[in-house]
Amino acid sequence: VTIIFKHPDGEETRVDSPVGETVMRVAVEAGIPGIVGDCGGNLSCATCHCYVDPAWGSSLPNMSADEETMLESALDVTLESRLSCQIVVTAELEGIRLMIPESSL
């Protein structure tokens, strides 16, 4: 599954991911700056904050209450914000574009 990370400078990095992986792990393994995943995906750090391209927002399951709570501690949160450790890669997400917040660099 191809995941496209858009950096704050407009550059994009395309990464191939297996189904079932979380977007946070895909980003960390690919060395995407701005996605750190300090807590290992346990919803206790918000260092995996990203923006989901609005075209893809409706393809994702809704946020859990825990994700919403943790997201409050991220910087520059918008309606497109998600914690990437909570996004599991599925075949339907082929070509999804995620923007890295400038404040995460």
Ligand code: FES
């Ligand atoms: Fe810590 Fe996502 S990796 S909240």
